[in-house]
Amino acid sequence: MDRHLIAQGAEGKVFLGKLFGEDVVIKERIARKYRHPLLDAKIRQKRILQETRNMGKARKEGVPIPAVLFVDAANCVIFMEKITPGITVKEFLLKAQDVSKEIMIDLAHKIGRNIALLHNIQCIQGDLTTSNMMIKPFVSLGAELNDSNDIIQEILKNKDVGTVYMIDFGLSFISNLPEDMAVDLYVLERAIGSLHPECSSLFEDILEGYKQNCTKANINLTRLSQVRLRGRKRLAFG
Ligand SMILES: Nc1ncnc2c1ncn2[C@@H]1O[C@H](COP(=O)(O)OP(=O)(O)OP(=O)(O)O)[C@@H](O)[C@H]1O
Ligand SMILES: [Mg+2]
Structure with a gap:
């Protein structure tokens, strides 16, 4: 898929990409090589669910938050609305x-x-x-x-x-x-x-x-x- 990196933090990478033809932000949590692979996958999945759950709760409360469009929990990827212009x-x-x-x-x-x-x-x-x-x-x-x-x-x-x-x-x-x-x-x-x-x-x-x-x-x-x-x-x- 066509995507390009816009930020690389300690925990993950953030890309711009497309989903159903729309501009989206794709946030991926990268694997930590020092952790056991199975444990690492579990931790990353838990975090990503926590992140999207809290985004949803906050959005419901009226806080401006990008809409989460799709979560690929198995690969620890979130697709969200791109704030544009921003x-x-x-x-x-x-x-x-x-x-x-x-x-x-x-x-x-x-x-x-x-x-x-x-x-x-x-x-x-x-x-x-x-x-x-x-x-x-x-x-x-x-x-x-x-x-x-x-x-x-x-x-x-x-x-x-x-x-x-x-x-x-x-x-x-x-x-x-x-x-x-x-x-x-x-x-x-x-x-x-x-x-x-x-x-x-x-x-x-x-x-x-x-x-x-x-x-x-x-x-x-x-x-x-x-x-x-x-x-x-x-x-x-x-
Ligand atoms: N929904 C969005 N729309 C537009 N730009 C975004 C969006 N989400 C993230 N960005 C851009 O990507 C950068 C990094 O995103 P985010 O803070 O979510 O990831 P991070 O891994 O914590 O990165 P950092 O360690 O730099 O904070 C943001 O500072 C912003 O410039
Ligand atoms: Mg950040």
Whole structure:
């Protein structure tokens, strides 16, 4: 089948391909040679089912998530809707120039809302970074968006980012513990701090969107303060 590699992570490969003539994203979990082959197949199958199950649950809840079109559990492959036109939040923040405060707040609130809706159904994303979220802009009539620069210009012109998708549920799991939700947020805070240090209020604005939509925001944010303290101690004392 015609497909080309777009990303290679620690756990798998991501390709662009076709399914029934439509553009799709194909995500494949690769075998770990150091594991016994049968055990390895079992682990990968379990993970892929967990990933697609959590994507389905979250989508039902109203979180923008690519639709899972087909799962080949035996070969550990997921076929999903391609977010197009789309750009990762990471690429947008690294490349876009002169982004207005209005757009940054729109983006942050949508991210915060998505995380809140996930936590409301006890879904911990497990790997919240800006490369695991994508922006799909509203496209004006007749506009042709051929590359990421065109997409960025469209977003800036609209003064609205459009839809923010959560795309990578490979490490997601179900838990109702405030600790797990707080760590989920803390991972994102650290990722933003290291990848986008100039976006100083982005995380605070994300928390604003989170507070407005998460039923247990108070408990989870109190817990986040404790997780931050532990993180600082670890940094200070090793
Ligand atoms: N549904 C999708 N539509 C469009 N692009 C996608 C989609 N899913 C993934 N991508 C692109 O592929 C990249 C990797 O996808 P994903 O995060 O799911 O895999 P991964 O194995 O965790 O990779 P990484 O380790 O880079 O995070 C994304 O950052 C995004 O650029
Ligand atoms: Mg990823």
